[in-house]
Amino acid sequence: MTYTQTPSNQTHPQTTYGSHIWINNLTKSYGELTVLDRFSLEISPGEFVAIVGKSGCGKSTLLRLLAGLEDPSHGEIKLDGQRLAGLNTKARVMFQDARLLPWRNVLENVSLGLSLQARPRSHWALQQVGLDNRAKDWTTVLSGGQKQRVALARALVTQPNLLLLDEPLGALDALTRIDMQRLIETLWQEQQFTALLVTHDVEEAVVLADRVVVIQNGRIELDVAVNLPRPRDLANPELIRLKQEILHRILKK
């Protein structure tokens, strides 16, 4: 990826388009244990997909495979038609813990790995998450929600084609969580990257995703589209019904 344009401060500098993901017959096993079993899934560019399931169902493994942090045992992942081998350079990951470097200030954390010319982008990314005024602060003085916002800015500063969210809001309090969900939704709508959210919170999945995929024992149990207008209202009866349905499917077995 190269950036020739300099970012303007008001709007996002250029529209990036999301990756097309094609997962075919993917199997991942650790010794005897098969975590993902002949798993296939296609995600359109710019789509927001949520993966839900009980802990240990293989959803985090799927995310790590997509990030290129692990190699599949069998099967393949294709990104925009190209087979993924090694680290996925088009993807950025937001982890459950923010994983900020305590020896760098907020701005330096956002500009991690950026070339010198691309550094000014960090300010733009911080503006996107509303933390430009904290640029010079140490990350240790930030609240949990602010830390995750910095992590989000760090993930978005390179304008990735794919954003992988590994339960990034799991450790936040309920109110901060709603704020973060809104923020992620807004930035996703603006920048049109493909987003994959791994979560055990069904409500969060239904609020954010175009499609909710339930994984059970390494395979797809349910794949359901959420056709509700955004931003979604938690009190919407259709949303509540969908949430109940998905919960039942997960807890049934």
Place this chain on the structure above:
Amino acid sequence: MQTIRRRNTFSNLTTAIPWDNIIPWVMPAALILLWQVLAQIGVINSRILPAPTEVVQAAIRLTLSGELFKHVTISAWRAVVGFLIGGSIGLFFGVLNGVSRPAELLADSSIQMVRNIPHLAMIPLVILWFGIGDEARIFLVALGVLFPIYVNTFYGIRAIDPGLIEMGRVYGLNRRQLFSQIILPGALPSMLVGLRYALGNMWLTLIVAETIAASSGIGYMAMNAREFMQTDVVVVAILLYALLGKLADSSVRWLEKVTIAWHPSQNLK
């Protein structure tokens, strides 16, 4: 309102006299005064412990004759050379074994075995190897410095949160950047702790090495003075060691302030 105003005038008074800076010095000053009085009225024999004024006079005498400067420079030279040799070896193996499992398997247990030998117990062997020249003293200092640097560098690197390294990989850092931007800064607090221990060991080793066999240096000055019953010079030598040790410690403190200002140990506000 009234209480606030009163408090303000009170604090104005207290800021005029910086009590917080004065109070820590009250005890030492009182002790020195007591020591002076006891020595002067003859309760303490000056052969056992000369009065502070006599110690100061001895220090001035040694400074003017150039003797003090000569001994301090030679001691400092031995300390620095030994520290640089031992420190770089410890740093090299600490980093190498920290980042590479094969290197750790190969070298760590050997280093740990040697580390458990008290290095001062090696003195007879070191004299047999090097004679009683500077090589022997520098070797001992290097040995005393090596292990604290090694151990703290090694564990500092190993204690880094693997999540941060994984994050660095996902965010496109290559191996060199991972090392310079995540591993090294993450290990630095522990490495500086190692540096502190190493500097303490450095002076301790040098004192012992210089008192046993030397013809120059602060330790020699003290031993020589003992033979002539110059207790004042012995006390000057001891105070010099204290001063140099304090100086080394303060410089590490300064280094910590500059390099790891982010660390909780630096009282981040």
